[in-house]
Amino acid sequence: MSTHPLDxxxxxxxxxxxxxxxxxxxxxxxxxxxxxxxxxxxxxxxxACGVAPYRIAAVTFTNKAARExxxxxxxxxxxxxxxxxxxxxxxxxxxxxxxxxxxxARVLRRDGESLGLDRSFVIYDDSDQIGLLExxxxxxxxxPKSYSPRAVQSxxxxxxxxxxxxxxxxxxxxxxxxxxxxxxxxxxxxxxxxAGAVDFDDLLMKTYLLxxxxxxxxxxxxxxxxxxxxxEFQDTNAAQYAIARQxxxxxxxxxVVGDPDxxxxxxxxxxAGNILGFxxxxxxxxxxxxxxxxxxxxxxxDAARSVISANTGRIPNDLWTSKGAxxxxxxxxGYDDQEEARFVLGxxxxxxGGRRYGLGDVAVMYRVNAQSRVLEEECLRRGIPxxxxxxxxxxxxxxxxxxxxxxxxxxxxxxxVSMSRVINTPTRGIGQRTRDAIARLARDTGSSTYGALxxxxxxxxxxxxxxxxxxxRALAAFKSLIDHLADESGRLDLIDLIKxxxxxxxxxxxxxxxxxxxxxxxxxxxxxxxxxxxxADLDGREALAAFxxxxxxxxDVDELEEKTERVTLITLxxxxxxxxxxxxxxxxxxxxxxxxxxxxxxxxVEEERRLFYVGITRAGERVYLLRAFRRxxxxxxETRIPSRFLVDVxxxxxxxxxxxxxxxxxxxxGRRGPARPREPNAGDTGQLRTGDKVRHDLFGDGIVTSAxxxxxxxxxxxxxxxxxxxxxxxxSFAPLKKVN
DNA sequence: TTCCCCACCCATTGG
DNA sequence: GGGTGGGGAA
Numbered sequence: 143m144s145t146h147p148l149d150x151x152x153x154x155x156x157x158x159x160x161x162x163x164x165x166x167x168x169x170x171x172x173x174x175x176x177x178x179x180x181x182x183x184x185x186x187x188x189x190a191c192g193v194a195p196y197r198i199a200a201v202t203f204t205n206k207a208a209r210e211x212x213x214x215x216x217x218x219x220x221x222x223x224x225x226x227x228x229x230x231x232x233x234x235x236x237x238x239x240x241x242x243x244x245x246x247a248r249v250l251r252r253d254g255e256s257l258g259l260d261r262s263f264v265i266y267d268d269s270d271q272i273g274l275l276e277x278x279x280x281x282x283x284x285x286p287k288s289y290s291p292r293a294v295q296s297x298x299x300x301x302x303x304x305x306x307x308x309x310x311x312x313x314x315x316x317x318x319x320x321x322x323x324x325x326x327x328x329x330x331x332x333x334x335x336x337a338g339a340v341d342f343d344d345l346l347m348k349t350y351l352l353x354x355x356x357x358x359x360x361x362x363x364x365x366x367x368x369x370x371x372x373x374e375f376q377d378t379n380a381a382q383y384a385i386a387r388q389x390x391x392x393x394x395x396x397x398v399v400g401d402p403d404x405x406x407x408x409x410x411x412x413x414a415g416n417i418l419g420f421x422x423x424x425x426x427x428x429x430x431x432x433x434x435x436x437x438x439x440x441x442x443x444d445a446a447r448s449v450i451s452a453n454t455g456r457i458p459n460d461l462w463t464s465k466g467a468x469x470x471x472x473x474x475x476g477y478d479d480q481e482e483a484r485f486v487l488g489x490x491x492x493x494x495g496g497r498r499y500g501l502g503d504v505a506v507m508y509r510v511n512a513q514s515r516v517l518e519e520e521c522l523r524r525g526i527p528x529x530x531x532x533x534x535x536x537x538x539x540x541x542x543x544x545x546x547x548x549x550x551x552x553x554x555x556x557x558x559v560s561m562s563r564v565i566n567t568p569t570r571g572i573g574q575r576t577r578d579a580i581a582r583l584a585r586d587t588g589s590s591t592y593g594a595l596x597x598x599x600x601x602x603x604x605x606x607x608x609x610x611x612x613x614x615r616a617l618a619a620f621k622s623l624i625d626h627l628a629d630e631s632g633r634l635d636l637i638d639l640i641k642x643x644x645x646x647x648x649x650x651x652x653x654x655x656x657x658x659x660x661x662x663x664x665x666x667x668x669x670x671x672x673x674x675x676x677x678a679d680l681d682g683r684e685a686l687a688a689f690x691x692x693x694x695x696x697x698d699v700d701e702l703e704e705k706t707e708r709v710t711l712i713t714l715x716x717x718x719x720x721x722x723x724x725x726x727x728x729x730x731x732x733x734x735x736x737x738x739x740x741x742x743x744x745x746x747v748e749e750e751r752r753l754f755y756v757g758i759t760r761a762g763e764r765v766y767l768l769r770a771f772r773r774x775x776x777x778x779x780e781t782r783i784p785s786r787f788l789v790d791v792x793x794x795x796x797x798x799x800x801x802x803x804x805x806x807x808x809x810x811x812g813r814r815g816p817a818r819p820r821e822p823n824a825g826d827t828g829q830l831r832t833g834d835k836v837r838h839d840l841f842g843d844g845i846v847t848s849a850x851x852x853x854x855x856x857x858x859x860x861x862x863x864x865x866x867x868x869x870x871x872x873x874s875f876a877p878l879k880k881v882n
Numbered sequence: 883t884t885c886c887c888c889a890c891c892c893a894t895t896g897g
Numbered sequence: 898g899g900g901t902g903g904g905g906a907a
Contacts, residue, residue: 204897243897268896342897410896510894515898532896566883573883697897715895737894753895776892777898 147185147227151178158430159183162191162369165424166397167417171461172446172759173437173721176399177207180371181214183397184237185227187369195228196236199367199389201245201382203374205700207719208239238367242382243342244695246349249363250340251687256356257348259340262554262687265694266334266341269538270559271295274337277562278329281585284322297323298330302343303379303411305350336590337558346381353388364392374719375400375420377412383419394424402457403450406715406753408745435461437721437762439468441795445765449790450755453748470797472766473788477845478779479513479729481861482770483520485799486726489766490526490709493724501527505710505722507757509734514711516774517728527708531716532698541653541663542670546693548643552627553686556590565591568652571616579609580617595621623647636674636685714753717760725761727754730769731782754787767791830880837879 148156155175158168159182170176180200187193202208216233217226238245250259266274275291275298297320301311308328315321334341340348353360370390372378375398378386390396398420405414413419421427435443443461451458472489476482486506493499506517514530521528536542544567547560555561566572584594595617598609609617623646631639644650644667653663677685677692699716710722714735729735736750758765767788772781830836834846845861 241897345897406895407897409894512893512898535896569884571883575883695897699896713895734894739894774898 147182147189151175151182152434154430154432154434155179155182158432159186161397161428161430162187163395165394165420165427167420167424167427167429168397168399168432169429169457169459170399170401170432171435171459172401172404172756173435173762174432174461175434175436176373176432177210177214179432180373180399181211181227183371184211184215188228188232193368194235195232196238197366197368198371199238199245199369200371201240201242201373201386203241203377203719204697205241205244205695206697206702207373208241209700211239212237241695242378242385243345244691246345246385247691247695249349249352250345251691253352253356253359254348256359257352258335259348260338260554262338264337264339264550264554264557264560265345265691266339266559267538267694268342269543270339271341273559273562274333274339275326275330277558278326278333281333282325282329284326289319289322289326294323294326298327299343300411301327302347303381305347305381305384307347333558336556336588338554338556338590339559343381346379346385350381350385350388353385360388363389368393369395369397371397371399373399374404376402376405376414376417377407377410378416379411379413380416383413383416387423396424401459403453403459403752404718404756404759406718406749406756408749431459433459433461435463435465438463438759439465439763441467441470442758442761442763442765445471445791445795446755446758448792449751449758449787452790453751469764471791471795472764472799473791473796474766474768474799475784476768476770477772477861479516479770479773480520481845482728482768483516484861486517486728486766486768487520487524487526489726489799490724491524493764499724501707501709502705503723504726505712505717505720505724505760506726506728507712507714507717507760508728509714509737509753510729511713513729513734517711521709521711528711529703529706529708531702531710531712535698536666536669536701537693537696539663539666541649541666544649545640545643545667545670546690548627548647548649549640549686549690551592551624552631552639552643553683553690555592555624555628558584558591561591564647565620568648570620570648571612572620573613576609576613576617579613592621592624631686632682635682636677636680636689637671639682639686640671640674714757718756721760721762723762724764724766725757726766726768727757728768729773730767730785730788731773732785733782735785735787751787754785830878835881837881843881 147159151159152175155178158166158179162183168176168179170179184198184200187198188195200208200211202211212233215226215228215237216230240248247265250257250263251261254263255261272291272295275295276286279286279289279291279294298311301307306314308324308331311320311324311327315324334344353363367389370386372382372386377400386396386398398417400414400417402414402417405412408414421429438446438461440463443463447460450456474482474485476485490501490504493504494501508514508517511532518528518530537546544564547557547563550557550560551564562577565577580591580594580598583597584591587594587597589597598614599618599621626646627639627643630642634642653660653667656663673692674689677689680688699712699720702710702712702720712720714727727735732741735754736747740746740750769784769788770782772779774780830846835843836846837843
């Protein structure tokens with residue numbers, strides 16, 4: 143039994159769902175039921191308009207979002223009792239819901255041969271790309287000390303995202319730095335093609351070129367998909383939009399869903415201007431604005447609106463809700479990042495102590511990953527389970543990257559980045575000099591490293607290159623290892639292949655010898671095997687290809703588990719698209735939000751403000767905005783200034799925790815915070831103030847985080863440093879001494 | 883050639 | 898506070 147796609151929709155949502163023919167722009171504010179609209183629209187196309195599922199393509203920002211849509215359409219599992227929108231039997235009928243990158247990978251895997259791309263191409267991630275760029279720089283004699291590979295990468299990547307290839311780049315060279323980048327770009331491209339590899343930007347750009355230059359291919363895809371939908375349109379780049387246009391050129395059934403206020407990826411070359419572009423390119427487009435929030439209380443929406451309206455040149459979208467005002471927004475300043483973390487976790491304990499919230503309802507968000515550490519430590523200290531999204535990514539751990547490199551070589555021995563990663567890992571007597579000689583040979587013969595190994599074997603070239611017999615033997619042994627694995631990859635299933643790889647490469651022994659981290663790394667290998675099991679039902683090389691592609695294209699949020707009883711620690715960027723009843727945002731300080739690197743550029747500051755907006759609007763019921771008076775940075779303390787964005791949260795929506803505790807007795811004049819100079823030699827007498835260091839007979843050293851005079855006494859909040867947490871004390875009773 | 887230690891640079895945000 | 902890369906010793 144399935145739900146009717148027009149059920150439970152408000153008039154605007156319904157309008158969006160029913161508008162199936164021709165271009166459609168849906169502006170969807172946070173919590174306005176965007177995913178609902180997209181899934182219902184797909185269901186409507188299928189059930190009411192008789193469109194076959196395989197004629198519909200939808201692209202999302204993350205694999206997780208794609209999975210979520212599939213789940214809403216077809217149900218989560220056989221046991222799922224909620225009735226799905228579509229008959230579960232249709233699940234396998236080729237409805238394409240994926241990210242742009244995996245959509246393109248599939249296209250290229252299938253039809254990339256027209257562009258001279260081998261079917262077994264590997265996908266280079268960021269660090270692979272940097273590695274290859276460093277090599278390219280070395281080869282064209284650019285000093286990586288004067289030109290950072292990162293900078294070169296970002297200029298190449300930005301060009302590719304705008305569909306500017308080497309030739310276009312050459313035409314646009316303006317200064318010496320561009321010239322250098324061009325030289326590296328050219329070399330990088332040829333190394334990459336020699337290695338049979340593509341990078342993330344290639345996935346898009348090559349797909350674009352394929353569709354542009356091969357009419358038979360583009361005709362096939364155009365007639366395959368009659369309806370095209372794009373989620374998170376504000377975060378698409380020029381290449382992605384161009385591909386979408388190509389695919390919907392004949393029918394113009396293109397539906398884009400986005401919110402310019404949530405555009406936070408311009409640094410990744412996303413262009414919210416695509417929304418304006420869309421209205422230009424499709425002047426007949428219908429525009430539907432979804433402005434009823436089903437997520438947040440009115441208080442949260444008011445705060446969010448007040449924050450975002452300070453940005454210039456935006457299309458106002460005043461969200462409203464039928465929910466009540468709800469809880470005020472809680473603003474708190476901790477003495478340092480540790481107290482900030484203690485407050486957050488203490489409050490989480492309070493909130494989840496009753497039946498009100500579960501740990502899974504709570505997220506703590508921050509601007510940079512480095513902020514997660516203090517929070518993690520505090521979680522561990524209190525025994526609060528948490529899940530950390532991102533940070534040291536699973537697939538970028540050393541042992542995982544090494545194993546992946548072996549597998550990639552198995553699939554494609556010409557992959558030079560992987561080759562140089564593992565040719566001597568674990569060490570097998572192929573040292574720097576030998577590697578240099580091989581690299582020289584490869585370069586001179588215009589082949590990959592593997593090609594060079596082959597030529598060594600088939601001729602007496604070894605002597606001429608100047609390699610000793612020991613080195614030659616080591617190289618031959620390594621080559622036969624790769625060949626052996628490649629042979630076996632056709633016979634064995636994926637799991638056995640990985641096990642064989644671990645064993646034959648000597649990697650297992652290598653890990654067992656690692657005294658301090660060996661166990662942990664072996665566990666990671668087990669986890670890797672578990673991830674590979676998902677592909678076990680495919681056969682041999684196909685499974686290998688699918689697994690490798692998955693390794694390259696999964697993101698961190700993809701791994702996020704919902705409905706788990708753990709607190710989520712996540713960056714603001716990654717939190718986009720998610721929602722939680724309770725949201726803590728930490729580090730509301732200048733330099734973090736807005737980030738120091740964004741502060742000179744007004745446009746960048748506006749993006750930081752949108753990031754703040756995204757954070758606030760993740761919350762359904764409660765928002766906490768935290769900052770610290772001082773924070774540890776590279777081991778040093780640094781005094782912090784409150785974020786400029788905080789003043790845009792209307793005062794009447796804010797409550798401060800210490801004030802909440804004593805409504806009747808407002809604090810004496812003066813701001814909270816320890817900014818005030820301390821009185822010298824105050825001893826243990828006199829009024830204690832925020833920021834004072836104190837010593838308690840039982841709890842040890844601590845810092846006064848608030849001091850509120852009541853009618854008869856002074857109520858102190860003291861954060862103790864030795865694991866005793868935050869305590870409320872009355873000054874006249876507490877055995878406290880002031881210390882310096 | 884390998885391994886270990888120290889210096890150095892660093893860290894936005896991520897498919 | 899931490900990871901990486903280079904240089905020096907075994």
